[in-house]
Amino acid sequence: MARMAAARPDGRADSEGPTEAPWLLSPYWADTILVAGRFEPLPVHLKVPLPGGSLLTDSVNSHLNRTIRRVIFEQRTGPLATCEYGEHQVQTARSLITLVEWMLLNSIYRFADLTSDDISDYLEARIAGREHCIDAPNRISSVLREYETCPQTLPSFTEILQEASIDSKSRDLPASLERFNEFCVRHDLESRISKTLPKQPSEVISNATIRSEAARIASLWTLRSRIRGDRLTCNPFPDGIDATVGHLGRPGGRTRTIPMIQGDHLLTEAARLVLETGPIALDLRDAWTAHKRDYPHNYSRADGNAIFERANAALLQRFRATSVATTVSFKVAKGKISFRKLVDGFIPTACAILILTLMARRKREGLAIEVGAIQGSRADGWFVRMPILKTGQGTAVLPCPELVIKAVELLERWSEPARTKVDQRLFQVPGFTDHKEAREFRIGIHLGDFARAVGVPALEDGSFFDFAPHQFRRFWVVLFVWRYDGDLGAASWFLHHFNIDHTRRYANDAELGRMIHVESRHFTVTKVRAVAQGDSKSAGLLGRKLDKRIQRHMDEMRKRVRVVGEQELTRECERLVDQLKLELRASPWGLCGCRATEPARRRAKCLQDTWNGGALALDGRPDPSGSSESTCATCIHNMVDQLRHSHWHKELAKEDAYLSRDDISIILRRVHEDRRNVLAALIASFPSAEK
Structure with a gap:
């Protein structure tokens, strides 16, 4: 790496330290630095306007410019490096530039003049969002007042931002754009109104975002030994980041589940x-x-x-x-x-x-x-x-x-x-x-x-759900596990989680619980309707009991000489499900109808003292990981359909083939004979096709 060699804009030799790195794809002193990201080069824009009309790259701000460049460089290369990717450097640059804008608005012109109290004040201002932190709406209003007497000369919103010394590349300025549009409406300039407003941010940003901002500011302190010139003179977080920002911002929420x-x-x-x-x-x-x-x-x-x-x-x-x-x-x-x-x-x-x-x-x-x-x-x-x-x-x-x-x-x-x-x-x-x-x-x-x-319907309260790309991953979990009988272990593998507990935590909140209940009811009605139509047969203690109840219900409908259509049959099945308080869930050994009530759990074989199980799922019902095929087969809550019937026949054929061998021990033979007896009993309990 080069030292004392890189040319600075003023023609003097660079004394900042190393200025070359494999990830640095542009000159160190360029107005826009290119850094290698995960997938593509990323620009770090440093020629940005600051309050007062100057640019960060102007000589009057050279001390701030040099410090920000040094932090961006040293956080990825050097003995104190903490990041591997350009995305982190871009975020750090944005955070430090926002801090500089706030400093100049509050008559603080050097990093060395910042105190820990100033940093606390900045983070409290940052809670309202970057736009209000840099006072963008009021700065826009000040510029618009100059056009009150000659509104026809009003330039575009981008030019208004430039006049207000605000970065015109910024897209998170909804309040400022709203004031611009209000000015246009007031002066009959509808053609100037922006057709689409940017996404409205939350009124208060999350605590996690504030912590990230604080961590980037802390790099000014942790990298002070690598900075030549303007740098912090005191620890911005003497009691730690948690003590300063622990109470700031709204509590961080989990990913909203798509309805x-x-x-x-x-x-x-x-x-x-x-x-x-x-x-x-x-x-x-x-x-x-x-x-x-x-x-x-x-x-x-x-x-x-x-x-x-x-x-x-x-x-x-x-x-x-x-x-x-x-x-x-x-x-x-x-x-x-x-x-x-x-x-x-x-x-x-x-x-x-x-x-x-x-x-x-x-x-x-x-x-x-x-x-x-x-x-x-x-x-x-x-x-x-x-x-x-x-x-x-x-x-x-x-x-x-x-x-x-x-x-x-x-x-x-x-x-x-x-x-x-x-x-x-x-x-x-x-x-x-x-x-x-x-x-x-x-x-x-x-x-x-x-x-x-595409006409996505509104929610029950009349509002529209705000979709985000990171919500679709959880949406798949709901569909896979609760609609299509998917196994939680298979979901964990597909999600590439480290273990199944990670997947449980991923799906553990009240909002998802409500979604699971909706999907579980839909799943139960689908199974009951299949039995009522004769498309599916059921076995198991719960299955035989449910089959009799469905047949009795259908006989009553036939006595009334009613022609039942598809929609009416679905409604009848929904009424029956609600009447029985039935809620089925898929398990590796069929369907479980145990409810999350104490009487129902007492009768579940997998939760009894005689069985070494006792695990509960997120919804308070028996966890299938604490059971087995033999245990579920004799449980009052167990139900199976024809999907398991073919599986039993295949497993029975495997057991017969294994038991025909002469080289297995007595202990293993007894184990496999017991399993064969269980499979034979399950097959015998299933209603035959002739019936």
Whole structure:
């Protein structure tokens, strides 16, 4: 690494220390530093405006500029390095720049002048969010007052930000943008109003966010020995970070669970777009791109669009037959979705929803998928190669449904104009022209718009659920375990958790408990309806009892000479389930109908003193990990259907084959004979097809 060699902007030799590192992809003194991230180079913008009209890179702020650069460098390289990835450096730079803005607003011009009380005041101001911490709304209002006498000369919101000495690249300024829009409405400047407001942040940021901010500020102190010049002179957290910020911010909450009705609707519409609309929309995009390339003179003609429509009439007719065609416009129209929004926004959003949900991956894992990730075939099963960033720190080949394969194939076609030989990631926005640079797809910008466009129903209170990419992983847990009889151990493996307790904690909160109850009732009604229709047979003590009750209920309906339709049968089954207070859950040995009440638990074989079990699940019902096939077979709460019947026959054949051997010990023979007797009894208890 070079010392005393790098040239500074003022032409003098650099005396800051090391200025070269493998991850540093630009000159140390560049206005925008490029650092290597997990997947791509990341910019660290340092030429940002500060209160008072100066820039951070101006000579008047050189002491602040040098300190921030040094912290960014030393936190990744050197004896006191604490991070491995550029994402952490970008966050540190943003936090320190926000601190500098607050300092200048409060007449503090050097890091050396900061005290621990100042840091505490800053963190308390930071609770309200970055926008209010730097007083952005009032600074915007001050600029807008200058245009009260001549509102027609009002520039764009971006230019207003520049006049207020606020970074125009900032996107988290909803209150400031609202004041700009209010000014436009007051002066009849509706054409200047921003069409979309950025996502509204919480009124109070979380305690976890405040802790992260404090940790980045603490790096000014922990790295002080590596800083030449302006640096902290006192420990900002003399009693520790917890003592300073433990009471600040709202309590951190767990990931909100997607409501089932809203989640089902979103997932269904995403699948419909991937399978039906997406391929046709890309056909239309490719046709338009080819038309502009082959007939560039038509593009500038007034009737250029009409020429294209005549040449592609059949393709346009196919597109207009899709479910979203009525909401899409090829021109700017109020209340309509632009075709570009459909192609570059909704298609990758729908693909991301399917991948994140059905593969149960985190946002950064799902959006990092690359070309060639698909493996397998329809006959042998499909697999997809994906990165595992948090627990595995590598890649894994995971089984996947064919719907995910369709989404990946659509993504490969969608991103083909943007991909290069170096960057093969699929989630890159290609744009419409050959000269437009590709950019990383940001699902957060389009997810809410997609949910509203496909008509996701409102919640019971009339509000709309706010979807976020990190919620789909938990949504998969609810679907897999509680709707499709999935095993918690299999879920733990698929989620790449270290152990099953990790998976339990992942799913343990009151909100998820309510979702589980809804799904458990839906699952129970489905099973009861299958028995009532004759599509399924049941065995086990609970199964035979339930079968008799269902048959009696159906006989009563027949006596009333009623023709029962599908919906009415479902309602009758729901009434019966509610009347019996029945709630089934899947287990490795069938279905368990034990409720979370003390009388029911006393009669559960796996919870009795004679059985070495006693484990309870998250909902207070018996945990199947504390039972066995033999124990459940003789339990009053046990029910099985024909899915277990074929399994018993296969297991019985295995036991017969094993017992036919002559080389097994007496002890093992007795064990396998006992298991064979249990299997034979289970098969005998199942109602025969003739009945």
